[in-house]
Amino acid sequence: MRILLVEDDPDLAAVVALGLRGEAYAVDLAATFSEAEELLCSGDFDVACIDLGLPDGDGMELVRRLADDPLLRRPRRILVLTARDAVADRVAGLDAGADDYLVKPFNFRELAARLRALNRRADDPGAVLEVADLRLDLASHRAWRGDRELRLTPREFSMLRYFMHHPGRTVSAEDLLEHVWDSQANPFTASVRVILSRLRRKLGEPPPITTIAGVGYQLEEES
Structure with missing residues (x-):
């Protein structure tokens, strides 16, 4: 946010x-x-x-x-x-x-x-986001993939929330810097790549967030 x-x-x-x-x-x-x-x-x-x-x-x-x-x-x-x-x-x-x-x-x-x-x-209606087999409870800051609860840091949670608000849309690193970080973030930082890599590991296989070469990343709408 x-x-x-x-x-x-x-x-x-x-x-x-x-x-x-x-x-x-x-x-x-x-x-x-x-x-x-x-x-x-x-x-x-x-x-x-x-x-x-x-x-x-x-x-x-x-x-x-x-x-x-x-x-x-x-x-x-x-x-x-x-x-x-x-x-x-x-x-x-x-x-x-x-x-x-x-x-x-x-x-x-x-x-x-x-x-x-x-x-x-x-975020009405409701405080729970669902995309494919991912579920995000915005009130309790808890996340699941299928029946498995994910242990996410606040930054990982914020990044996943942004992706889940834009399923199927190609999201650039600049989009993530603007909405998950703020204007003080260094546009050349590796933070986006580092946090995204950690988030992908926690989400597991098959990877729901794919890389669109030269453009950005996309959260698949179907598992």
Whole structure:
């Protein structure tokens, strides 16, 4: 899952981003309204976590614009992170288009749980993906091939989830870098190849993910 974190406090942004990356989320950071606009014009995000008190604008206006501005690519879900704790502020945020509202200071475990809940909601109907003999439970972060449970790391789980959202489609290494890692990832890194190799070993034979020479990789839709 790729997350845009819009937060002007550099210390809080660094701590939250570190924690989210530890959960194998891809995280891009924006410290201002204008930086967030730029990223939302060019990138696709699963969730945007938006602080309201930004130095060059009100994050609430950004939430409103995401609902109807054709220049901005609306994330699948929006989570407001703010110190504004009045009921009127919460109502205004949800009415503006936010899917959830979390007041600072917050516990990171609660943020992670809310993101998992938003992710399940975005994956409706149901929180289980099935492609051929592969099954992925998004709520419990468990995976199976047939009757055999797979022991996947968070990054392997995220990569398999991306493939299972796009069965039969050729996925490039750049696609995986963008959606399983984030904009800080080195485009020349061997990380994609390393993680994919480990994932294939765990999936076993016959290999459900095939290589399309010179193009990328493909998850077979039938076993």
